Amino acid sequence: MNFITILRILLLLLLVTCAVSVNLTKKLLPSVVIFLAYSTIMALLWILMEAPDLAITEAAVGAGVSGILFFVTLRKVREEDEKDRSGPDNGKGNTP
Numbered sequence: 001m002n003f004i005t006i007l008r009i010l011l012l013l014l015l016v017t018c019a020v021s022v023n024l025t026k027k028l029l030p031s032v033v034i035f036l037a038y039s040t041i042m043a044l045l046w047i048l049m050e051a052p053d054l055a056i057t058e059a060a061v062g063a064g065v066s067g068i069l070f071f072v073t074l075r076k077v078r079e080e081d082e083k084d085r086s087g088p089d090n091g092k093g094n095t096p
Contacts, residue, residue, distance in 0.1 A: 004048065007048065008045070008048055011041055011044055011045050011048070012045070014041050015038060015041050015042065015045070018034050018035075018037050018038040018041065019038060021034055022034040022035050022038065028074055028077070029074060032067070032070040032071065032074065035066070035067075035070070036062075036063050036066075036067045036070075038062075039058060039059070039062030039063040039066065039067075040059070040062075040063050042058050042062060043055045043056075043058040043059040043062065043063065046058055
């Protein structure tokens with residue numbers, strides 16, 4: 001076995017590990033980071049398979065645009081959670 005074959009097997013194992021762990025992770029932020037790692041590993045695999053156009057697309061869309069959208073969504077979710085915690089009176093202290 002040459003180095004490239006060992007690297008491909010290692011990356012495939014990491015890819016499966018990321019796919020499983022993103023589903024088992026309870027918190028949202030670590031799930032997003034694992035998903036971005038998955039996209040990065042997939043881009044590396046496309047490079048090793050000599051498909052640079054797919055690698056660039058995976059890196060740009062999978063890790064780039066999707067990552068930004070996930071982080072913006074997480075911020076919005078946290079803002080909504082903070083609003084819900086402050087109560088329906090918006091923190092004025094008029095709760096019965």
